[in-house]
Amino acid sequence: MNAVFMREAIRLSVEMMRQGRGGPFGAVVVKDGNIISRGYNQVTTSNDPTAHAELVAIREACRLLQSFRLDGCHLYSSCEPCPMCLGAVYWARLERMYFGGTRADAAAAGFDDDLIYRELALPHGGRQLVTGQLLREEALAAFEEWRGKPDKIAY
8 A cells, every 4th residue: 555656546636627627536557566557537528427537547557558457456546436447446357456535425525426336236126227138048149159269368
């Protein structure tokens, strides 16, 4: 854990928010004691609801390392990641994650990620988002083919 890296994530969040480039969120990916990528919230400037600071930093780190895995890397985020970003942290196989503010702090500022956390705990039929399943058997064919694919890259 290194306060210098967290301060950089926080600095990014404040600087970019002040410049009108997005919400107050920043993140850095660190490998071997060096920052390899930086990200800040770009949701409103890019019209991309997935352009959260953590995802921007993870995408850039993967591009620079030419890998979809960030083994040995650490993420420093100015705030506790939302469920989408937390999923990306796990998928990227980051070794460690540190955050500044909590999801409760974000909710108090108007960013209610807790709604998504609560929704994920509900069965499909109990969620606010109308959800239905279609053509499961047809969809399973892709998984069957994947299981037997000899040249697949497991992730």
